Amino acid sequence: MKDIYAWAAIGLIILASTTGDVLLSYSMKRVGDVGELWKQRGVLAVVGRVLATPAFALGLMAMGVAFYSLLFGLSWGNLSLVVPASASLTFVANAVAAKIFLHERVGRRRWIAALLVAGGVVLMAV
Amino acid sequence: MTFRKYLVLAGITIFSTAGDSLLARGMKALGSVSLHDLSSLLLAILNPWVAAGILFLLAFFACYMSALSWADLTYVLPATSLGYVLVALIARFTFHEAISPTRWVGISLIAAGVGFVAAGPSVTHQHEISANVSRETVSSEVES
Numbered sequence: 345m346k347d348i349y350a351w352a353a354i355g356l357i358i359l360a361s362t363t364g365d366v367l368l369s370y371s372m373k374r375v376g377d378v379g380e381l382w383k384q385r386g387v388l389a390v391v392g393r394v395l396a397t398p399a400f401a402l403g404l405m406a407m408g409v410a411f412y413s414l415l416f417g418l419s420w421g422n423l424s425l426v427v428p429a430s431a432s433l434t435f436v437a438n439a440v441a442a443k444i445f446l447h448e449r450v451g452r453r454r455w456i457a458a459l460l461v462a463g464g465v466v467l468m469a470v
Numbered sequence: 471m472t473f474r475k476y477l478v479l480a481g482i483t484i485f486s487t488a489g490d491s492l493l494a495r496g497m498k499a500l501g502s503v504s505l506h507d508l509s510s511l512l513l514a515i516l517n518p519w520v521a522a523g524i525l526f527l528l529a530f531f532a533c534y535m536s537a538l539s540w541a542d543l544t545y546v547l548p549a550t551s552l553g554y555v556l557v558a559l560i561a562r563f564t565f566h567e568a569i570s571p572t573r574w575v576g577i578s579l580i581a582a583g584v585g586f587v588a589a590g591p592s593v594t595h596q597h598e599i600s601a602n603v604s605r606e607t608v609s610s611e612v613e614s
Contacts, residue, residue, distance in 0.1 A: 365547070366543065368534075368538060373538070373539070376539060378535065378536045378539040378540070379475075379536065379540070394535065412511060415497060415511055418493070418494060418498075419497050419500065419501070419511075423494060423498075431554075435547060435548065435551070438543060442543045446542075446543060448542045448543065448544050448594055450544050451594075453586055454544045454548070454590070456583070456586050457548040457583040457586040458544065458547070458548055458587075459583075460579045461579070461583035463576075463579050464551075464554070464575075464576040464578075464579030464581075465551070465554055465576070466576070467572050467573065467575050467579060468554050468573055468576035468577070468580070470570075470572045470576075
């Protein structure tokens with residue numbers, strides 16, 4: 345029974361954090377280079393423009409869901425399953441989602457990097 | 471990529487690692503949360519370890535948003551994954567925990583992945599690239 349809860353939490357973490365990452369990345373690309381904006385218009389302009397982007401609020405909500413799913417998963421004590429499984433699968437899910445929804449050019453270099461890191465994360469937990 | 475941008479990537483790595491470790495420690499102290507008592511999850515932030523973890527994660531979030539404003543998601547995520555290696559090395563040299571051969575392989579895979587993505591361009595999609603402008607030119611313009 346605990347395993348089912350753990351995998352449910354893992355699935356939820358992957359779904360929510362991928363959705364959140366894509367939405368946040370999308371919103372920050374619309375805001376533009378934060379460092380440049382800060383230099384030219386000050387920190388309040390940065391905060392204002394970020395908060396005024398609807399995708400940012402949605403991404404934040406998705407991240408909140410992912411955060412509480414992680415707390416939920418961690419509280420079941422299966423730290424060595426929940427963290428590596430959700431982390432490594434999130435790298436792969438994000439690469440797919442970024443290609444589809446953000447139109448990033450996920451070339452061979454990026455795929456290899458995502459898969460190497462995902463594999464490495466799993467091995468770190470063995 | 472400027473030095474300041476590499477600092478932001480380092481901030482993502484360090485703050486998220488510290489935040490996650492503090493959270494994990496706090497949740498261990500709280501024990502299992504029952505499905506029937508989800509309100510205890512909301513009260514979890516009263517635990518000092520969890521509260522400190524959340525502060526670090528806020529710092530992480532600020533760095534992460536900054537990085538996403540000038541780099542691809544598929545660049546930022548692998549480039550900042552050295553945190554897993556960091557945790558293992560801290561455990562090795564601070565707490566003298568042994569690192570198994572499997573974990574060393576994991577460490578090298580992650581390090582290789584970070585090297586792979588960091589050697590490439592940090593932005594690929596932001597501008598429509600016309601036929602006579604190469605991708606390298608555009609990404610170096612974006613980076614400078």
